[in-house]
Amino acid sequence: MGVETKANPQRSARILLLAGVFFVCGQLGFGAFLDTAPLAVRFPEAAAALERARTQHPRPDIVFFGSSRFMAAIVPAEIDNRLRAAHGEHVPALLPMAVLGGDFVSTEFLLDRMLAQGVQPRVAVIEVSPDLLGRPPHLLSAQLERLFRWRDVLHWLPELFEADWSALLNARLLPVYHYRKELLGWLVGRPPPYLFVPAPAFPVAPVAPLVQPAASAQTLQRGLPTGIASAGDSPAATEVPDDPTHGVDRWARWLRPFHLSERCAEVLERILARCKKEEITCILVEPPVASGHRGLYGEDVATPYRRLLGRLGRDYDAPYFDFADRLPDTSFRDDSHVNHRGATTFSALLADLLEPLWLRGETQDSIDSLAP
Amino acid sequence: MLEWPAFEGAAVLFHSIEFLQLFVVTFALYWSLRSQRLRLGTLLLASVYFYARWNPFLVFLLIFTALFDFWIARGIERAQSPSVRRALLVLSLCVTLGLLGFFKYTNFLLGLVWPVIRPLGTASDPPFFKLILPLGISFYTFETISYVVDVYRRRIPAERRLLHYMLFLMFFPHLIAGPIVRPGDFLPQLEKLRRFDWSRVELGARLFLLGLLKKAVLADQLAQVVDPVYAAPGGFGSATLWAATVAYALQLYCDFSGYSDMAIGCAHTFGLRLPMNFNLPYLSQNVAEFWRRWHISLSTWLRDYLYIPLGGNRGSHLATCRNILLTMLLGGLWHGAGWTFLCWGLYHGILLVVHRTLPLPRWLGLPVLVPLRVAGTFVLWCFGMVFFRARSIGDAGVVFSRMLLPTRGAELAPSVALVLGAIVLVVFMASLAARWVDLEAIARRAPVPVAAGALALGLLLAQILSPDAGGAFIYFQF
Numbered sequence: 001m002g003v004e005t006k007a008n009p010q011r012s013a014r015i016l017l018l019a020g021v022f023f024v025c026g027q028l029g030f031g032a033f034l035d036t037a038p039l040a041v042r043f044p045e046a047a048a049a050l051e052r053a054r055t056q057h058p059r060p061d062i063v064f065f066g067s068s069r070f071m072a073a074i075v076p077a078e079i080d081n082r083l084r085a086a087h088g089e090h091v092p093a094l095l096p097m098a099v100l101g102g103d104f105v106s107t108e109f110l111l112d113r114m115l116a117q118g119v120q121p122r123v124a125v126i127e128v129s130p131d132l133l134g135r136p137p138h139l140l141s142a143q144l145e146r147l148f149r150w151r152d153v154l155h156w157l158p159e160l161f162e163a164d165w166s167a168l169l170n171a172r173l174l175p176v177y178h179y180r181k182e183l184l185g186w187l188v189g190r191p192p193p194y195l196f197v198p199a200p201a202f203p204v205a206p207v208a209p210l211v212q213p214a215a216s217a218q219t220l221q222r223g224l225p226t227g228i229a230s231a232g233d234s235p236a237a238t239e240v241p242d243d244p245t246h247g248v249d250r251w252a253r254w255l256r257p258f259h260l261s262e263r264c265a266e267v268l269e270r271i272l273a274r275c276k277k278e279e280i281t282c283i284l285v286e287p288p289v290a291s292g293h294r295g296l297y298g299e300d301v302a303t304p305y306r307r308l309l310g311r312l313g314r315d316y317d318a319p320y321f322d323f324a325d326r327l328p329d330t331s332f333r334d335d336s337h338v339n340h341r342g343a344t345t346f347s348a349l350l351a352d353l354l355e356p357l358w359l360r361g362e363t364q365d366s367i368d369s370l371a372p
Numbered sequence: 373m374l375e376w377p378a379f380e381g382a383a384v385l386f387h388s389i390e391f392l393q394l395f396v397v398t399f400a401l402y403w404s405l406r407s408q409r410l411r412l413g414t415l416l417l418a419s420v421y422f423y424a425r426w427n428p429f430l431v432f433l434l435i436f437t438a439l440f441d442f443w444i445a446r447g448i449e450r451a452q453s454p455s456v457r458r459a460l461l462v463l464s465l466c467v468t469l470g471l472l473g474f475f476k477y478t479n480f481l482l483g484l485v486w487p488v489i490r491p492l493g494t495a496s497d498p499p500f501f502k503l504i505l506p507l508g509i510s511f512y513t514f515e516t517i518s519y520v521v522d523v524y525r526r527r528i529p530a531e532r533r534l535l536h537y538m539l540f541l542m543f544f545p546h547l548i549a550g551p552i553v554r555p556g557d558f559l560p561q562l563e564k565l566r567r568f569d570w571s572r573v574e575l576g577a578r579l580f581l582l583g584l585l586k587k588a589v590l591a592d593q594l595a596q597v598v599d600p601v602y603a604a605p606g607g608f609g610s611a612t613l614w615a616a617t618v619a620y621a622l623q624l625y626c627d628f629s630g631y632s633d634m635a636i637g638c639a640h641t642f643g644l645r646l647p648m649n650f651n652l653p654y655l656s657q658n659v660a661e662f663w664r665r666w667h668i669s670l671s672t673w674l675r676d677y678l679y680i681p682l683g684g685n686r687g688s689h690l691a692t693c694r695n696i697l698l699t700m701l702l703g704g705l706w707h708g709a710g711w712t713f714l715c716w717g718l719y720h721g722i723l724l725v726v727h728r729t730l731p732l733p734r735w736l737g738l739p740v741l742v743p744l745r746v747a748g749t750f751v752l753w754c755f756g757m758v759f760f761r762a763r764s765i766g767d768a769g770v771v772f773s774r775m776l777l778p779t780r781g782a783e784l785a786p787s788v789a790l791v792l793g794a795i796v797l798v799v800f801m802a803s804l805a806a807r808w809v810d811l812e813a814i815a816r817r818a819p820v821p822v823a824a825g826a827l828a829l830g831l832l833l834a835q836i837l838s839p840d841a842g843g844a845f846i847y848f849q850f
Contacts, residue, residue, distance in 0.1 A: 008571060008816075009569060009570035009571050010570070011820060012570035012571045012573065012574035012575075013570040013574075014820050014824070015574055015820055015823045015824045015827065016570065016573065016574055016577060016824075016827075017824075018820060018821060018824035018825075019577075019823075019824040019825075019827035019828045019831075020828075021824075022824055022825055022827075022828035022829075023828040023831055023832065026828060026829075026832050027832075174835070176832050176835050176836060177835035177836075177838070180835060180836045180837070180838065181840075183836060184836065184837075192839065193596050193839060194593075194787065194788070194791050195593055195594070195596040195597045195788050195791055195792065196596065196785075196788065197596065197597050197600040197601060197612075197782075197784060197788065198600075198782070199600060199604060199607070199782075200604055200606075200607020200608060200781060200782040
């Protein structure tokens with residue numbers, strides 16, 4: 001800008017070098033702070049779920065762990081009503097703990113935290129599907145952003161590189177930029193934007209879509225692959241017309257060729273082992289998906305998947321119920337998330353499944369006999 | 373609706389990871405090479421890639437313009453006959469301005485003449501073209517015109533090395549939104565092989581960071597107030613429209629001067645100097661001073677290649693006023709093909725004519741009234757901003773009526789007004805600090821850890837305060 005430089009190259013070189021060091025230290029230091037920050041900073045959804053678990057009265061008897069598919073498909077009020085209609089007031093307390101982008105890693109984390117705070121349900125309903133057991137695990141980047149510390153990153157390094165290496169670099173090496181909304185939310189008390197101007201109340205010319213969605217929703221969806229949280233979760237999604245084929249292409253890219261992730265299977269096994277140790281009955285439930293999505297589950301997918309679930313079921317007394325094909329395509333918002341009608345139907349099916357287990361105190365054999 | 377060309381990608385923004393990657397590779401390659409030709413070739417390749425990332429077809433238009441005027445200028449230099457020289461100059465102006473006119477003004481002109489020619493045909497609506505405006509066409513057209521005109525006037529010799537000429541036109545830091553570079557300033561810098569200079573790199577880094585802070589922290593934040601208000605001005609009250617207009621004035625300054633700072637800083641890192649584009653315009657005490665401080669490379673271009681050839685202030689007062697009005701009118705039209713930009717240019721032409729015709733009373737020149745003069749100039753500029761930002765003349769009318777007549781409507785939340793007020797304060801206080809304090813001297817004297825800490829802190833701050841929807845630079849559309 002017309003500024004004459006007084007040549008002192010050594011001083012300039014020192015300044016630039018030191019600025020680089022400060023910058024890197026700032027990034028890594030902030031990353032270290034984030035790793036030790038309260039859960040609400042990086043994973044507010046989990047913090048809220050755990051708070052619900054801690055404060056719910058009566059204490060939860062049946063807990064649902066899973067992803068946005070479970071979030072969309074399980075209507076606790078529907079299950080509750082159905083159980084009450086059949087058996088009066090003696091019904092279990094339900095607690096949905098499914099989170100956006102949930103997988104076995106997030107489930108294990110939530111289960112550990114929940115048990116650590118003294119909440120011990122009698123039944124855990126865990127979402128399973130081939131999509132959660134494929135390699136690379138496509139929801140792992142969500143856990144990277146919300147849960148992982150350096151130790152976890154090193155443990156999952158090959159999968160993380162395979163799944164989304166840019167997310168890995170951003171989250172761990174540029175955390176100041178990557179988590180700026182979380183940082184601002186923590187500093188200011190609410191997340192940006194701070195200069196939000198709502199559209200005027202009375203009818204005027206159409207407003208250009210410049211207004212950003214609520215930051216809290218963005219925060220919740222951080223790290224999720226594009227479109228993964230589009231259905232059933234955000235308020236905006238309710239305005240999108242149902243399309244049971246939407247998303248199939250994306251999953252096709254992820255599932256072909258299908259390789260079972262040994263590490264994801266290990267996590268699931270750890271969850272079941274922990275539940276068994278804590279005397280929590282586990283039920284593995286595969287939620288419904290649209291026909292297009294089911295078409296992706298060929299023999300190459302189904303065989304190793306069912307073999308694994310069969311073994312785990314035997315080893316840990318965790319029956320597996322497959323609801324994948326129980327709903328028609330008209331019950332779906334996209335290829336893997338049910339709409340309101342689908343949620344009602346699925347919740348009723350789930351209530352029918354849970355009823356004997358809870359109210360009749362049936363044995364494992366009777367549960368198996370109810371398999372759909 | 374006719375469409376051409378069909379493909380349009382996203383421009384590489386200075387504040388993007390993609391630009392960082394491009395810059396790092398180019399910087400490393402440039403300084404590792406020992407041959408000036410190879411270095412300039414590297415810069416040219418990077419510039420072509422930079423432009424082609426946005427549109428791989430329209431980069432050929434840019435290359436054609438460069439080749440065409442390169443050969444025309446050489447022809448002008450070789451020609452002995454004045455008439456041949458003049459004919460070549462006219463040919464060059466026709467082609468370059470013709471391309472600019474085709475891409476930028478076709479639909480505007482169609483809309484203008486359609487009422488006249490409609491009775492001749494059957495169509496009820498004009499056959500508008502869906503043309504993609506080539507990025508930076510207004511800027512590089514002016515640069516190539518200045519080159520050919522300067523050669524014609526024998527102010528500079530025609531460049532003999534195509535590589536140098538193409539780089540003058542296409543050097544990526546200034547390619548899309550200026551500053552508008554003069555051949556006499558830029559081409560000589562390409563002559564000699566430069567030594568790597570940490571001081572220039574540090575200066576460049578500081579300027580780039582300053583621009584980044586202006587763009588990401590201020591301009592993009594202010595856009596969140598301006599855009600919704602100007603999208604539906606009829607729904608907002610007087611205070612909100614005033615606030616949004618002031619916000620836009622600051623947004624435009626921070627966005628464009630931020631871009632210029634980044635471009636100048638980036639060029640410094642390659643050992644090249646681009647001209648200054650802004651000099652604290654919002655501290656100007658009158659409109660004439662304002663135009664000497666705002667978008668300086670355009671103002672001086674319009675002065676040298678339009679106002680002075682029209683006669684400048686050498687004729688009668690009336691002729692001078694006419695020249696001012698014409699220059700500003702065309703300056704307005706240069707910004708965009710629309711009535712709002714024409715009105716904006718005319719408005720500033722009238723202000724300059726009034727300023728020239730009616731001198732300020734002596735008492736208004738008292739030093740104690742400097743703040744009043746600065747505020748008055750800023751308010752006049754803000755009125756012009758309404759034309760500049762409104763989507764149509766009708767919208768501008770709505771904004772003016774609501775700004776001037778107290779009107780009820782949606783208002784800003786107190787917290788938003790507070791943040792907005794803080795940003796306005798920051799911009800003006802920073803301008804005052806830059807005017808009164810020699811910040812450069814302070815930076816030179818500061819201990820190394822302090823200077824380094826300030827750089828790192830600025831970069832971290834720019835990261836933290838970047839909004840999600842950090843958009844393209846406003847002047848990309850011109």
